[in-house]
Every structure is written in C-alpha cells, then in structure tokens.
Amino acid sequence: MLWAEAHSTAEDTAPAVAEACTRLRVAMGEGPIDLVLAFFNARHVPAAEDIAATVKAALSPGCFAAASGVGIVTTEHEIEFGPALVLLGARLPGVEIRPFVMASSAWGEAMTDAQEFARHTPGVEGAELVIVLADPFTL
Numbered sequence: 001m002l003w004a005e006a007h008s009t010a011e012d013t014a015p016a017v018a019e020a021c022t023r024l025r026v027a028m029g030e031g032p033i034d035l036v037l038a039f040f041n042a043r044h045v046p047a048a049e050d051i052a053a054t055v056k057a058a059l060s061p062g063c064f065a066a067a068s069g070v071g072i073v074t075t076e077h078e079i080e081f082g083p084a085l086v087l088l089g090a091r092l093p094g095v096e097i098r099p100f101v102m103a104s105s106a107w108g109e110a111m112t113d114a115q116e117f118a119r120h121t122p123g124v125e126g127a128e129l130v131i132v133l134a135d136p137f138t139l
Helices: 013-028 042-059 104-110 114-120
Strands: 002-008 035-040 063-068 085-091
Touching: 002 013, 013 042, 013 085, 035 042, 042 063, 042 085, 104 114
Parallel strands: 035 063
Antiparallel strands: 002 085, 035 085
C-alpha cells in the first residue's frame, strides 16, 4: 500500500488543484491511484465541481470523494486561514472500495440501529474500515 498527500495554498482554484494533482502524481509515481480524497476550505467551495473534474481527469482515481472544512490538515500543518486544498491519494492493491452516500435525514436512526445503517450503506457489511466524511453542520 502507498499513501501520499499533496496540497496547495494558491488563491485561485484552478491553479491550486492543478498544483496538488501534479504533486500527488509525483509522490505516487507510476501506476493506478485507487482512492483520492480532497479537502478544501471555503475559498474553493464554489468550484467544488471543477475540483472533482480536474482530479478525475488528471489522476483517474478508482474512487474519489471530497469534503470542505474550516481547518485543512496537511502532513506538515493545519491551514486555518487563507486558501487551502489537500489531496490524499492511496494505492491499495487487493482492496475493494465501495463508496456510499447517506442523506442527512437518515443519520439519526442509522447511527443507533445496525440494520438501518446496513440498509443505507450497501457493501459495508464485513468491511475492515469505513471512512465517513460527515457534514458537521447537520450531523
């Protein structure tokens, strides 16, 4: 397995995501990237769809997910002020990735009832790891 992080503090989204994609590709080297997670702050939220399109075109990840936040963490530090965009990439040979989206209206019951959680998260049963990117304002 290989994990790598790349980030940018460029003011504009297009150069920021291009810079992070280039750095991540260099860090990952040749070969497939199975998972890319993107984290960005409010400066880049209006261009979220552009971030997704650029990452998918540049890196062709097997699975891509993204979330916005206030403090964006890199391998070096947390960026709380100014623009920030981070990509976390992984090469996971032999690992099956099954993404799911759960509507905020389902969280309450799903967090207290295993059957309800399973109903909203197909393919998660038996998983060794579940990564949840949650909306802190509605969770």
